[in-house]
Structure formats: C-alpha cells, structure tokens
Amino acid sequence: MEGSPEAAQAGVSVEPVPPSGHESCGRRCWRDARAVPASGDETGFRILYVCTGNLCRSPLAERLTRSVLGPCPSIQVISAGTRAEPGMPMAERAQRALIRLGGDPGGFISRRLTAELVAAADLVLTATAEHRAESVTKHLPAATRVFTIVEFGALARAVSPAAVACHDDPVRRAHALMAEVRALRGLVHVDQPDIPDPYGRSWWAHRAAGRALAEALAVPLRLLTHPPVSFP
Numbered sequence: 001m002e003g004s005p006e007a008a009q010a011g012v013s014v015e016p017v018p019p020s021g022h023e024s025c026g027r028r029c030w031r032d033a034r035a036v037p038a039s040g041d042e043t044g045f046r047i048l049y050v051c052t053g054n055l056c057r058s059p060l061a062e063r064l065t066r067s068v069l070g071p072c073p074s075i076q077v078i079s080a081g082t083r084a085e086p087g088m089p090m091a092e093r094a095q096r097a098l099i100r101l102g103g104d105p106g107g108f109i110s111r112r113l114t115a116e117l118v119a120a121a122d123l124v125l126t127a128t129a130e131h132r133a134e135s136v137t138k139h140l141p142a143a144t145r146v147f148t149i150v151e152f153g154a155l156a157r158a159v160s161p162a163a164v165a166c167h168d169d170p171v172r173r174a175h176a177l178m179a180e181v182r183a184l185r186g187l188v189h190v191d192q193p194d195i196p197d198p199y200g201r202s203w204w205a206h207r208a209a210g211r212a213l214a215e216a217l218a219v220p221l222r223l224l225t226h227p228p229v230s231f232p
Contacts, residue, residue, distance in 0.1 A: 045174040047077045048121035049149070050131045054081030054110035056094040056199050056206065057127040061149060061213050063103040068221045074170050075224065080113040082134050093203050097210035115139050118146075123178060125149045128194040144182060148193040153216035155181040156223060158188050164223045177223050 047065065051058035058079035065077045088110040090098070095105040111117075118124060118139040124146040126132040136143045147155070159180040167173040195212050198205035 045075045045122045045171045046120060047075065048117055048124045049077070049079035049126070050082065050113055050124060050135050051079070051127040052081050052083050052131070052197060053088075053199060054079055054084035054112075055088060055091045057195055057197065057209055057213065059090045059105070059108050059110075060094055060098050060101075060103070060210050061125065061127075061217065063098055063105060063108065064101060064210075064214055064217060065221060067103045068217075068225065069170075075174060078111070078117075080111045080117055082113050082131060084110045084112045086111050091199060091206070093198070093206040094210070096203065097206040100207070101210050101214055113138065118142050121145070122174070123147075123152075125152055127197070130194075145178065147181070147185075148190075148195075149213060150195060150216045151190045151193045152181060153219060154190045155184045155188050156220040158184050159223065161223060170224065174224055177220065 049058040049061040049065075058081060062077050062079035069075050069077070086109070089095075090105045090108045090110075098105050113135065115138040118135050119142065121142070122145060124132075124135050124142060126135055126146065126148050129148055132146050132148050135146050156177065159177065163180050164173050164176045167176055195209055195216075196205070198209040
C-alpha cells in the first residue's frame with residue numbers, strides 16, 4: 001500500500017492492483033498462460049520473471065511490478081519457475097513480505113517455465129545468473145532480452161531518463177528502455193547479480209529478498225511509468 005514504511009525505505013511507491021479482470025488487455029493477454037503471442041508485438045509488452053519454484057522471488061517481483069504499473073492494458077507481467085510445481089500459492093512468508101511492500105498476493109498460482117513463455121516475452125528478468133542461462137537455453141533467440149533482475153536494474157540506472165520519457169505510449173517506452181539497456185550491456189559492472197533464495201528460510205530472509213527486488217526494480221519501473229510514479 002502506498003506510503004508503507006518498507007516501500008518507502010526500498011524506494012518504491014506502490015498501490016494495490018484493483019481485483020478487476022483484463023477488460024483492457026485485448027486478445028493478446030497471456031497472464032493466464034493460455035494465449036502466448038510472439039514477442040515484438042507492438043500492441044503490447046510482456047515481462048516474464050523467473051526463479052526456481054515460482055513461490056518467492058519471481059512472484060514477489062511480478063506482484064510488485066503489477067502494483068506499480070497497474071492493471072495490464074498494454075504491459076503484461078507474469079512469472080514462472082524453472083522447477084516449479086504448477087498451481088501452488090505463493091509461499092506464506094513471501095506473501096507477508098509482499099504485503100509489507102504494498103503488493104497484493106491474492107490469486108497467485110505458480111507455473112513452470114516453458115520455451116513458449118520465454119519466446120513470447122519481450123523482457124525476461126531472472127533471480128540469478130543460473131536462471132538467466134536456463135531461460136536462454138529454453139529459447140536461444142531470447143538471449144538479448146534476458147537479464148538478471150539486479151543486472152537490469154543496474155543498467156537502467158545508467159539510462160538517460162529523457163531517452164525513455166520522450167515516448168507517451170507505454171509500449172514504446174518499454175521498447176526504448178530495452179534498447180538503451182541492451183546498448184549498455186557489458187559496460188556497467190554488476191558485483192552481485194543474484195538474489196538469494198529465501199524459500200524455507202526465516203521471515204527476515206524473505207523480507208531481505210523483497211527489499212532487494214524492490215530496490216533493483218525501482219528505477220526500471222519509474223522509467224516505465226508515465227507520468228512517473230512518485231518515489232519517496
């Protein structure tokens with residue numbers, strides 16, 4: 001919820017996504033993983049988050065992103081796990097961490113990462129470098145659009161806001177951000193590209209993972225929102 005102390009400290013301002021359907025998505029919405037359009041479609045932009053079990057890190061990232069961007073008229077966000085058991089709810093401690101950051105865990109169910117999901121995504125953001133490699137293995141042409149979450153956040157911080165903000169359309173803004181980030185790949189050093197897996201660990205480990213995700217996503221999400229989200 002906007003103004004929560006955890007969100008303010010992490011640099012993220014979020015509002016819960018209304019429990020509405022996908023009235024504005026059109027026929028190419030793939031949140032239910034049944035419709036899987038090809039990437040590069042100019043009518044929409046699809047973000048896929050990836051971790052291992054799709055129970056903690058990637059659901060946290062998915063729901064934080066949805067909270068900032070709002071319902072999915074043009075930018076759609078899902079997550080998946082390389083070894084996920086489909087149909088599972090988000091881990092309880094991850095739900096608590098998400099709520100403290102202002103996100104909504106309601107209705108989440110896990111899904112397994114597939115080649116089709118990677119191929120359909122315009123941007124794939126992974127919890128670790130290992131997940132990045134596994135995602136690319138699923139669909140080799142996606143290599144230029146797969147990053148770790150921390151890596152993408154570091155590259156986005158080096159992007160000139162004017163290069164993205166000049167676009168009023170959110171899809172064009174997302175593609176512009178992608179182009180800028182790809183051009184910077186290899187030029188920005190990232191010390192720790194991975195976010196440790198908190199699954200089965202303490203509440204504090206889940207809280208730390210949520211904060212790390214929020215901090216990594218703060219700049220990319222600010223660049224994607226128009227007018228920009230007000231960050232504390």
